[in-house]
Structure formats: structure tokens, C-alpha cells
Amino acid sequence: MKLTVNGDHVEVPNSVKTVAGLLVHFELHHKVVIVERNAEILEQAKHTETLIFDKDKIELVHFVGGG
Amino acid sequence: MNGRYSRQELFAPIGTEGQAKLRNKHVLIIGAGALGTGSAEMLVRAGIGKISIADRDYVEWSNLQRQQLYTEEEAEQRTPKAIAAKKRLKAINSEVEIRCHVMDVSVEEMERLVENVDLILDASDNFDIRMIINDISQKHRIPWIYSACVGSYGISYTIIPGETPCLNCLLENVPMGGVTCDTVGIISPAVQMVISFQMSEALKILVEDSLHLRNKLVSFDLWKNHHSSINVDKIKKADCPSCGTDRSYPYLSFSKQTKTAVLCGRDTVQIRPSQPMERDLESLDKDLSRQQGKVLRNPYLLSFSTAEHRLVIFKDGRVLIHGTKSISEAKTLYHRYLG
Ligand SMILES: [Zn+2]
Numbered sequence: 001m002k003l004t005v006n007g008d009h010v011e012v013p014n015s016v017k018t019v020a021g022l023l024v025h026f027e028l029h030h031k032v033v034i035v036e037r038n039a040e041i042l043e044q045a046k047h048t049e050t051l052i053f054d055k056d057k058i059e060l061v062h063f064v065g066g067g
Numbered sequence: 068m069n070g071r072y073s074r075q076e077l078f079a080p081i082g083t084e085g086q087a088k089l090r091n092k093h094v095l096i097i098g099a100g101a102l103g104t105g106s107a108e109m110l111v112r113a114g115i116g117k118i119s120i121a122d123r124d125y126v127e128w129s130n131l132q133r134q135q136l137y138t139e140e141e142a143e144q145r146t147p148k149a150i151a152a153k154k155r156l157k158a159i160n161s162e163v164e165i166r167c168h169v170m171d172v173s174v175e176e177m178e179r180l181v182e183n184v185d186l187i188l189d190a191s192d193n194f195d196i197r198m199i200i201n202d203i204s205q206k207h208r209i210p211w212i213y214s215a216c217v218g219s220y221g222i223s224y225t226i227i228p229g230e231t232p233c234l235n236c237l238l239e240n241v242p243m244g245g246v247t248c249d250t251v252g253i254i255s256p257a258v259q260m261v262i263s264f265q266m267s268e269a270l271k272i273l274v275e276d277s278l279h280l281r282n283k284l285v286s287f288d289l290w291k292n293h294h295s296s297i298n299v300d301k302i303k304k305a306d307c308p309s310c311g312t313d314r315s316y317p318y319l320s321f322s323k324q325t326k327t328a329v330l331c332g333r334d335t336v337q338i339r340p341s342q343p344m345e346r347d348l349e350s351l352d353k354d355l356s357r358q359q360g361k362v363l364r365n366p367y368l369l370s371f372s373t374a375e376h377r378l379v380i381f382k383d384g385r386v387l388i389h390g391t392k393s394i395s396e397a398k399t400l401y402h403r404y405l406g
Contacts, residue, residue: 006293030347032242034284036297043302044239059295061286063242065406066217066253067102067192067261 004057020047022058031062072114085274086114092273093117095184097172097200099148100124101253102214103190104136105262106269110163111156113270117164118156119180122148123171123395133255171395172196174319177203186272187211188265193402194241195325195341198309198318201226201234205310206319210272214265218251219290221261224299225268225280232303233310235318237284241341242406250354250404256289327394336388336397344384351380355404376400 001012005026016025019042023029035042036059042050052058076083094110096103099122110118126134126141126148136155137148149167156165170176177199181187187209189200197213204211205228213234214223226233264285271279283296303310308317318324318341326339348369355362360373371378376390378400386405388397 006295008293032238032240034237034297034299034302041297041299041301059297061222061284061295061297063238064215064217064220064222065193065197065242065402067098067100067190067215 001052001054003052003055006059017051018048019050019052019058022052023047023060026060028060028062033063034061035059036061075113080276080279081270081274085276088274089114089270090116092185093119093183094186094188094269094273095180096120096188096190097196098122098190098192099134099136099152099167100130100190100192101133101135101255101258102216102262102265103188104134104148104152105258106188106190106266107152107156108135108159109262109266110269111160111165114160115163115273117166119166119168119184120149120152121168121170121172121176121180122152123169124148124399126151133253133258171398172199173324174199174203174321181207181209184209186269188269189213189215193406194238197234198241198341199324202309202316202318204228205233205314206316212265212268214261216257216261217253218288219254219257220286220288221257221264222284222286223261223264223268224284225272225282227277227280228310231282232299233307235309236302236304236307237299250358250406254289260287260289325398327397329392329394334390334392336391336394338386338388338397338401340384346380346382346384348380348382351405358404371404378404380405 001014003010003012012025016022019035023033038057072086075081076086092115094115096107099120107118107120125145126137128142130137131142136152141151147169149169153165153167181203187200187204189197189211191197200211208228210227212225268281284299285296287294305311308315325341328337348364351369352362352364355371360371363370367382369380379387386401388400391397
């Protein structure tokens with residue numbers, strides 16, 4: 001499946017089906033992440049149920065604490 | 068008049084009018100590390116009326132690569148950051164009133180610090196204090212700017228009470244653990260980029276040009292060449308305990324705070340996280356094994372020894388810090404290794 005993630009064209013395995021799965025794929029699942037799918041912000045509670053499809057445009061922003 | 072602000076006044080969105088407004092504003096900066104020193108220097112050079120800076124730490128050699136107000140001598144002397152920062156800032160602009168506080172900021176201190184403050188800049192290194200800043204900001208209706216960076220990555224968001232979502236809306240939960248500048252490092256361009264995002268927004272707020280605020284959550288990775296800017300307005304929650312209609316400011320109450328206690332006669336400080344949690348000792352083992360120190364692990368706890376201290380991290384979240392009686396030193400070590 002081909003996606004655009006943070007502006008980059010990336011290929012992810014077809015086993016990745018949901019937003020939650022995508023976060024695991026990018027090893028971001030332990031972090032607090034804001035996800036935007038096709039210009040639509042998703043609540044954290046929706047990550048598990050939201051499916052992703054070929055050509056989706058995804059923005060992932062994770063929170064960090066350093067300063 | 069010596070024209071020291073002339074180039075800033077020539078910049079039309081600020082002008083002499085904006086400059087005069089800046090002169091009457093008071094900014095509170097929480098933390099005097101990389102972000103705090105950079106933001107403070109910009110504000111002081113820009114001719115802010117007054118700044119207050121609070122920090123519990125002292126200058127170390129590893130700070131000098133990016134914390135722009137400090138010198139070798141201060142690292143040698145272990146000068147408190149707030150003291151060293153004030154000295155340098157005074158030398159840069161004697162017209163600015165500079166208040167520096169060597170203190171471990173928690174709720175009580177924060178209530179005192181925000182008096183007559185127009186804007187709070189987050190230059191801290193952990194989410195415990197950020198959630199307190201967030202609640203204080205809502206309670207007193209003072210805007211604040213969340214900013215953070217690690218590695219080559221940075222993030223910033225401007226929170227305007229009554230208009231934007233707050234940090235609690237965005238996070239839902241306080242992030243636990245995670246990487247820190249002391250575990251995966253930090254490069255100064257990432258620091259400077261975050262400061263640029265933070266300070267542009269700060270100037271807009273201080274000269275009262277709210278129309279030009281970015282109104283987006285911005286993040287970037289300078290090494291991976293990523294940039295992201297998303298509108299998060301929709302995340303504002305009507306039932307948010309920090310900014311919603313029926314708000315309770317949970318992080319200003321004692322129960323949500325990280326609790327610390329000096330364990331008598333043991334040269335040890337105990338730190339309990341603000342909410343129940345289970346630590347992943349295995350991944351912690353991996354992270355800490357890359358540090359200079361020795362890691363020992365059993366199913367219940369992990370012990371990490373450096374030359375001077377030993378951290379014992381329990382699965383239930385508690386941490387004992389041996390080798391110190393100072394709560395502020397213990398907190399520094401806690402956040403350095405555990406985020
Ligand atoms: Zn909120």
C-alpha cells in the first residue's frame with residue numbers, strides 16, 4: 001500500500017490496516033501522537049477503528065518533552 | 068535614543084507602536100535550558116519590559132553545546148542556571164527588568180510566578196510541569212506556548228485560553244517515559260528552530276497582533292527533512308477538565324502531582340509519578356544500557372548506577388534516587404533518564 005506520510009511517499013505492508021497499525025509500523029505506538037488522515041484530525045480513541053487505504057495522506061505529529 | 072530597536076521598529080507589523088507595547092510586557096519563562104536561554108536572549112535583545120526565569124538546575128559541561136547564555140567558568144563552578152542567565156542577560160540589555168528564580172517549580176511556586184504575567188513560555192523538560200502550566204494558563208487566562216525538542220525533532224503549539232484547544236485536549240494523557248535529550252541527544256539547529264517558532268508567536272502576542280498567530284500544531288525533523296503543520300481546532304473538548312465548561316484544573320490539585328519525599332537517613336529521594344503506571348523495564352533496560360552506567364534488572368525493578376548516583380526504578384512507577392538528599396537534584400536525574 002502506498003501512502004504519503006508527512007509529505008514523503010512511503011510503501012507500507014498490506015498487513016497494516018488501521019491507523020493504530022500504522023503507528024505500530026512506525027514505532028510510534030508508545031507515544032502520544034496526533035494523526036491527521038486526508039486533512040481530517042482523528043481523536044485518539046478512533047485510531048484503532050479507522051482504516052487506512054492506498055494513496056491516503058497521513059500527517060503524524062508526536063509529542064516530545066525535551067527542552 | 069540610540070536606535071537600538073530601530074530595525075525592529077522598521078518592521079511594519081511591529082513598528083514604534085509595537086515596540087512600545089513590548090516595553091510594557093512581562094514574560095515568564097519556565098526553564099533555563101536550551102530553549103529558555105535562547106528565548107530569553109531574543110526577548111531581552113528585542114526590548115521586552117520584564118522577564119522572569121525559573122530553573123532548578125546548575126550549569127554542566129554538557130549544556131555548553133547548545134545553552135547559549137552559559138560559559139565554561141559557570142560549568143566549572145556549577146553556577147545555578149538562573150543566576151548565570153541573569154548575569155549574561157543584564158550584560159546584553161540593562162534596560163530590561165530581569166527576575167531569576169533558582170527553584171523547583173510546582174503548583175505553589177507557579178501561582179506566585181504568574182502574577183502580572185502576559186505570556187508564559189514553556190522551556191521545561193517534562194510533562195508534569197507542562198500540565199501545571201496548562202492549568203494555570205487556563206485559570207488565569209494567560210496564553211502560553213508549548214515547545215519541545217529532542218534529537219533533530221521539534222514541536223510547538225500556541226495555547227490561547229478561550230480560543231484554542233489546551234494541552235490537555237491534545238494529549239488526553241500525560242506521556243510517560245519516552246526519549247529525552249540525555250538519552251538520544253539533541254542538535255542545536257533543532258533547538259534554534261523551535262525557538263524561532265516560539266518567539267515569532269511570542270512577538271505576535273506581545274505586540275497584540277493575534278490575527279497573524281499560526282494557529283497550527285507545528286513539528287519538524289531537520290535531519291529527516293520533514294515538516295508538518297496541522298490545524299487541531301477540532302480537538303478542543305467541551306468536557307476538558309482543564310479548559311472545558313465544567314473545569315476543575317486537575318493538575319493544580321495535590322493528587323495529580325508527582326510526589327517526592329526525602330527518605331530519612333538514607334541519602335535517598337523517592338519520586339512517585341502523578342498517576343498509576345506500569346513501567347516497561349525491558350525497553351528501559353535497552354535505553355539505559357546505552358548510557359554511561361551499569362544496569363541491573365530483575366522482574367520487579369531495574370537499578371541504574373552512575374559514578375555518583377543510583378536510580379532504582381520499580382515496575383509500579385516509583386523511583387528511588389540514591390546518593391542525594393536534594394529533591395531538585397533527584398527530579399533532574401529522574402527527568403534526565405526517564406523523560
Ligand atoms: Zn482543554
